[in-house]
Amino acid sequence: MNYPIWDVAFGAGLLIALVAGLHVFVSHFAVGGGLFLVLTERKARRTNDAPLLNWLKSHTKFFVLLTVVFGAVSGVGIWFTIGLISPTATSDLIHIFVWGWAIEWVFFFIEITAALLYLYGWDKLDPKLHEWYGWIYFIAAFASLVVINGIITFMLTPGSWIDVHKFWIGFFNATYLPATFFRTAICIALAGIYALLTASVQKDLDLKARIVRWGALWTVPALIALPLFGWWYIREIPAAIFASARGPMPTATHYAFLAWTLLAVTFVLTLWALLRPKHLHLAFALLVALVALGAMDSFEFVRESVRKPFVIENYLYDNSLYAAAMPGDGGFTIDNLNTVGVLNAATWVQHRTITPGNQVSVGREVFRVECQACHTPNHYRGIHQLIEQRQWDPTTVHAMLSGLALMHNGVMPPFAGTDAERDALAAYVNSLQTITPNPATFTNGKLVFENYCSMCHQDRTDDMLFTSLAPDPKVAADSLKDLTILFPLMPDLKLSEAQRTSLVQWINTQRPAVQHTMNHPPANRPSPASEGGN
Amino acid sequence: MINPSMVPTLDPNPLPAPYWVFKLLLLVTFFLHMLAMNFMMGGAFMAIAARFSSNGSEYRNRIFVDVAKKIPTLLAATITLGIAPLLFVQVIYGQYFYTSSILIAWPWFFVIILLIAAYYGFYFVAYKGKRRPGAAGFVLLASLALVLFIGFIYSNNVTLMQVPSHWAAKYFANPSGWNLNLSEPTLIPRYLHFVTAAIAVGGILLVLLALARWKHDRDYARHLFQFGGKAFMYATMAQFLVGMWFLVSLPRDLRMLFMGDNTPATVLFSAGLLGTVAAIFLMSDALRKDNIRVAAYGVTALTAFIILTMVIMRDILRDAYLEPYFHPHQFPVQTQWAVFPLFLVLFLGGVALWLIMLKRYGLFTSTKPTDI
Numbered sequence: 050m051n052y053p054i055w056d057v058a059f060g061a062g063l064l065i066a067l068v069a070g071l072h073v074f075v076s077h078f079a080v081g082g083g084l085f086l087v088l089t090e091r092k093a094r095r096t097n098d099a100p101l102l103n104w105l106k107s108h109t110k111f112f113v114l115l116t117v118v119f120g121a122v123s124g125v126g127i128w129f130t131i132g133l134i135s136p137t138a139t140s141d142l143i144h145i146f147v148w149g150w151a152i153e154w155v156f157f158f159i160e161i162t163a164a165l166l167y168l169y170g171w172d173k174l175d176p177k178l179h180e181w182y183g184w185i186y187f188i189a190a191f192a193s194l195v196v197i198n199g200i201i202t203f204m205l206t207p208g209s210w211i212d213v214h215k216f217w218i219g220f221f222n223a224t225y226l227p228a229t230f231f232r233t234a235i236c237i238a239l240a241g242i243y244a245l246l247t248a249s250v251q252k253d254l255d256l257k258a259r260i261v262r263w264g265a266l267w268t269v270p271a272l273i274a275l276p277l278f279g280w281w282y283i284r285e286i287p288a289a290i291f292a293s294a295r296g297p298m299p300t301a302t303h304y305a306f307l308a309w310t311l312l313a314v315t316f317v318l319t320l321w322a323l324l325r326p327k328h329l330h331l332a333f334a335l336l337v338a339l340v341a342l343g344a345m346d347s348f349e350f351v352r353e354s355v356r357k358p359f360v361i362e363n364y365l366y367d368n369s370l371y372a373a374a375m376p377g378d379g380g381f382t383i384d385n386l387n388t389v390g391v392l393n394a395a396t397w398v399q400h401r402t403i404t405p406g407n408q409v410s411v412g413r414e415v416f417r418v419e420c421q422a423c424h425t426p427n428h429y430r431g432i433h434q435l436i437e438q439r440q441w442d443p444t445t446v447h448a449m450l451s452g453l454a455l456m457h458n459g460v461m462p463p464f465a466g467t468d469a470e471r472d473a474l475a476a477y478v479n480s481l482q483t484i485t486p487n488p489a490t491f492t493n494g495k496l497v498f499e500n501y502c503s504m505c506h507q508d509r510t511d512d513m514l515f516t517s518l519a520p521d522p523k524v525a526a527d528s529l530k531d532l533t534i535l536f537p538l539m540p541d542l543k544l545s546e547a548q549r550t551s552l553v554q555w556i557n558t559q560r561p562a563v564q565h566t567m568n569h570p571p572a573n574r575p576s577p578a579s580e581g582g583n
Numbered sequence: 584m585i586n587p588s589m590v591p592t593l594d595p596n597p598l599p600a601p602y603w604v605f606k607l608l609l610l611v612t613f614f615l616h617m618l619a620m621n622f623m624m625g626g627a628f629m630a631i632a633a634r635f636s637s638n639g640s641e642y643r644n645r646i647f648v649d650v651a652k653k654i655p656t657l658l659a660a661t662i663t664l665g666i667a668p669l670l671f672v673q674v675i676y677g678q679y680f681y682t683s684s685i686l687i688a689w690p691w692f693f694v695i696i697l698l699i700a701a702y703y704g705f706y707f708v709a710y711k712g713k714r715r716p717g718a719a720g721f722v723l724l725a726s727l728a729l730v731l732f733i734g735f736i737y738s739n740n741v742t743l744m745q746v747p748s749h750w751a752a753k754y755f756a757n758p759s760g761w762n763l764n765l766s767e768p769t770l771i772p773r774y775l776h777f778v779t780a781a782i783a784v785g786g787i788l789l790v791l792l793a794l795a796r797w798k799h800d801r802d803y804a805r806h807l808f809q810f811g812g813k814a815f816m817y818a819t820m821a822q823f824l825v826g827m828w829f830l831v832s833l834p835r836d837l838r839m840l841f842m843g844d845n846t847p848a849t850v851l852f853s854a855g856l857l858g859t860v861a862a863i864f865l866m867s868d869a870l871r872k873d874n875i876r877v878a879a880y881g882v883t884a885l886t887a888f889i890i891l892t893m894v895i896m897r898d899i900l901r902d903a904y905l906e907p908y909f910h911p912h913q914f915p916v917q918t919q920w921a922v923f924p925l926f927l928v929l930f931l932g933g934v935a936l937w938l939i940m941l942k943r944y945g946l947f948t949s950t951k952p953t954d955i
Binding site for chain 1: 662670674695755758936945
């Protein structure tokens with residue numbers, strides 16, 4: 050709200066995913082592939098393998114055309130895109146880490162020059178000197194990874210930087226080392242996978258088999274190392290953050306599952322290629338690359354998702370509000386917005402007051418500045434679909450807006466603003482309805498759970514809803530009359546008697562009989578949903 | 584009516600070095616970026632001109648092939664040298680730069696896609712130009728059109744970032760980023776000012792290529808020299824008109840900065856003008872006397888000097904536009920002594936290594952023109 054919001058109907062976040070998702074797949078190749086070039090050159094020269102050397106020449110051209118053009122420009126593209134979509138976070142990161150970025154630029158400069166000289170030098174330089182350029186290329190490329198990784202990991206685990214604001218404290222944060230090893234393993238794995246691509250079109254079958262075996266020698270050990278580094282990586286992420294990837298947050302959970310599955314598939318496919326290396330087809334090599342791309346992007350999605358609701362953990366929310374007041378925050382904090390209101394605090398809103406006539410348009414603006422960093426009205430993470438699917442009527446929408454911070458293990462920032470602004474937001478969200486919801490018509494307990502409770506509670510017996518509901522069905526159903534008495538942060542949903550009874554019935558069929566007798570008092574829990582992920 | 588409230592507030596993190604350090608780095612790296620960009624875009628323009636004016640002339644076709652081969656490397660240099668000013672402009676002008684970028688978000692985003700397309704086009708021409716001159720000519724034309732359009736988008740952004748008072752109306756009329764800054768009176772002359780300069784520098788690129796071939800391939804080199812030298816002269820003469828147009832399109836108070844109101848601006852403006860006149864005469868004289876050295880060293884150095892004056896004037900103009908909002912003393916500063924010296928050491932070491940790489944490749948000693 051300090052900056053204007055780029056209003057992209059299908060969801061601006063998808064653009065970052067598109068640009069970054071493709072970039073990382075090439076940029077990691079740019080590092081691992083560099084080492085691959087120089088070591089393969091050395092191997093070919095030592096064994097006097099002229100066909101291998103010849104192939105490597107054409108592989109170099111492929112490498113440079115892909116990394117120097119697409120890799121480099123899409124890297125700049127990430128910068129363009131994050132500046133358009135998260136200008137506050139970008140500005141923060143630039144000011145905190147500008148010397149890091151500047152150092153990375155120096156390495157990048159060396160990297161690009163060395164890549165071009167290596168390519169053009171194939172027929173011109175003596176072998177030793179040529180390899181020298183290859184080594185310089187690889188070292189510079191790896192150094193740029195080492196630098197950029199400090200800034201990326203900082204966003205997830207800034208640790209004590211938040212208190213001390215020291216460059217190196219933020220840079221060498223908890224996940225820095227495991228992420229460096231993890232990404233290095235990805236680089237090595239990709240070097241082999243890309244080699245399959247250019248190997249697959251070779252006519253000389255013996256040569257093709259040699260390259261496939263040599264490539265697998267890079268990919269297979271790296272893929273085996275990845276889970277180990279991944280485990281180390283996860284261990285360094287505070288448990289509460291990573292809990293999102295293990296249940297409470299659908300996106301992160303799905304992608305975590307996808308990442309491991311696709312990684313395993315990549316592994317199997319690579320071994321498969323080894324079985325008949327002479328017959329490796331381009332289509333198969335492309336398939337391996339595509340699956341690896343899926344695995345890698347799934348990992349990046351998990352990394353991005355578990356950080357929610359923050360773009361810089363514990364420092365800046367996804368919607369560019371600061372987590373705590375500090376000098377220079379511009380008033381962009383939840384507390385300040387709750388006091389003075391969004392319309393007063395935001396720079397880029399048109400309405401400054403709410404009247405009965407402009408409620409929906411004010412709500413639209415509140416939505417834009419507070420929600421649109423992740424949601425769209427009708428498309429990606431569309432609110433329209435969400436409320437229609439769950440049959441939320443206006444009172445439910447209004448109540449749910451009070452409980453945002455509890456949803457999906459806390460992946461959303463709380464609503465910030467005055468009550469009147471929340472009303473306006475609810476009015477706008479309701480205006481997106483194209484159906485007339487009639488929630489009283491559904492009394493199936495499971496459906497009640499899914500539509501009303503599953504935003505915060507999980508369908509598992511160790512979730513608080515299952516462990517702490519009174520054993521007696523009547524008492525339990527009565528206790529659900531006023532949810533805010535159960536737990537003050539819960540949305541004030543009004544369920545009909547039939548819905549309450551069926552919900553309790555369904556819950557009782559889900560939990561073991563012994564739990565019926567357990568009756569934990571619901572007090573002193575930070576979040577009912579936080580039970581679920583541990 | 585100025586509405587300063589639309590300018591976003593600074594983020595809470597202080598500048599990690601004094602303001603002037605970033606300003607200096609911005610100007611130096613932007614100057615280098617401009618040099619590379621001018622060579623790249625001007626080179627592409629000259630290659631096109633040679634290709635479509637060839638009429639079967641062997642020399643013109645050779646110019647096309649020889650120049651086209653250089654374009655991908657020049658574009659790599661343009662991009663690499665462009666990243667640093669892109670970084671430093673965000674450090675000190677982020678509030679303005681992000682906002683104007685968001686207002687023209689779609690065109691700004693498309694820069695990346697257009698650039699990738701143009702880049703691959705240039706590579707196609709560099710690799711296939713000799714064997715398939717017909718197709719390559721059109722691909723080069725398309726790639727040049729793309730980089731010209733990218734330049735136009737840049738001009739839109741940098742003119743828009745200077746006028747916060749225009750932002751609100753533009754954004755609220757269209758928050759989805761489908762804007763340009765076409766209503767800005769300085770936009771077209773400013774853009775043409777840059778393009779014309781690039782054509783002149785494209786002429787210099789040919790003169791430099793002529794120098795590299797002067798000993799071994801005199802006839803062809805002379806043709807390059809004449810073709811490039813004349814292009815430089817005519818483009819620079821045209822620049823007087825375009826530059827004048829740009830000057831008169833500026834708001835009066837800003838125009839007067841260069842005509843007495845601001846001493847450094849006036850001195851730079853006069854020096855730039857004199858330098859330009861001198862460059863035209865020097866080139867004309869060198870062409871008449873067939874003196875490649877004067878053209879290659881003298882005019883090139885003079886042109887670099889003129890570009891430097893333009894870069895500084897551009898900066899003075901931007902700060903004058905932003906004068907109601909932007910004041911360097913607004914920045915809290917907390918120099919990161921734990922890392923800033925490391926950057927300086929790595930930067931100097933990087934430049935040294937870069938020079939060694941070029942030297943070992945033979946770029947400084949080779950008697951034959953190299954491939955890159």
